[in-house]
Amino acid sequence: MDRLAALELFVRIVDRGSFTAAAADCSISRPAATATINALEKRLGTRLLQRSTRHVQPTVEGEAYYRRCIGILADLEDADRGASGAVAGLLRVDMVGTLARIVLPALPTFLALHPAVTVHIGEGERFVDLVREGVDCVVRAGTLPDSDMIVRHLGVLEEIICASPAYLSEHGVPATPDQLDGHFMVGFVSSRTGQPLPLEFMVDGVKVERTLPARVMVNGADTSAAAARLGMGLVQAPRLRFKDDLNTGALVEILQDFQPSPTPISVIYPNHRQLSPRVRVFVDWLVETIAPLLGRSGYKVP
Incomplete structure (x- = not known):
């Protein structure tokens, strides 16, 4: 496996928390994935992943390497998009169930616009550490605590x-x-x-x-x-x-x-230069498609 494919596999393992799931995503065998990561760690001279029978998570060195890999792959994705006009890859979004009821009915239009993008929606009420948990963006209700994240206001719910x-x-x-x-x-x-x-x-x-x-x-x-x-x-x-x-x-x-x-609704994503094109187009789509459904009077129930 070439170096770029190894980086993509490593990022997918961290995102999925599993060698088996990441190997399936990358259309390779579990042993091939293990061999690739072993070779990558040997070349770098450091352990990138902590393995257990049920879960995989990055080491301190692995987390730093993961962030650099995301930037490299995002830059490459940007270059490819500039040539082809398309975006691709897995987009991980987190939102509470009430907000999912607003986003899901409109999501087919986003998927039709970007057929090479796969969306993973997590539902939860808790605070999400986007960088550590590999989540691309979250849609949240309420007043948000101060952070170094970028916040784009979508509207309000009654x-x-x-x-x-x-x-x-x-x-x-x-x-x-x-x-x-x-x-x-x-x-x-x-x-x-x-x-x-x-x-x-x-x-x-x-x-x-x-x-x-x-x-x-x-x-x-x-x-x-x-x-x-x-x-x-x-x-x-x-x-x-x-x-x-x-x-x-x-x-x-x-x-x-x-x-x-009314409760404010916002989309939050990491503040760094290498924002993935698929995150950028999804956030822009939320602003263009979901924000008009919200307002001072709340969600416009059909």
Whole structure:
């Protein structure tokens, strides 16, 4: 295997965390992949990968080499694109399920524009270390912490508060945030703080937060919505998530006159010179295609 192919294999192993998966991606055998990496490490005089029976991850030297390899391959991809006008390769994106519901319906148009690109979508609520985990970009909701990443704002989603009819029948329907005494919320645990997120309201133009008792705490958006349907408490999330529940009556919107501020939606990617062309075209596509679906009034539900 030539040196360029060895670099591509090494990067794919780090991205996939597996010799077997990377070998399959590169259409070579597992033993051939092992031999190639062994030869690469021997030539460099250092160990690049820590192997175990279940997982592979880069060493400190391997992580530094991985970053350099990404830059080299991105430059080559840029050169190829300049000659052919096409982009190719695996694009790793991370987003929460609510945002995936916005992006997925439009994704076929992106794939049709770039048939040589494969998109891997990871779903999670936690913070993602893009460089260490080999993720190309993430789409996130909410106010973002300061970092050296590039952030491009896409728009906002309207937030609402809901509860099941059974819950409201038992606990009453609050007319204002001051009437929330005796109510419960489904505690959505923040991946950043480890604590349940408070409910947010706008009262006379001022944001007010209330943390209610929670008999059930979760860290997944789907589980949070399911718990609300079962009458376990009030829940707050983008209107998009509850569209079907509101239409069927499984959930009822409350406190409409005190809706919190819309949640900002952003795409984040590493700040370095060798940004992969496939990341660049995907981010540009998000801005051009997804951003128009968002606005001050939230997602334009069809």
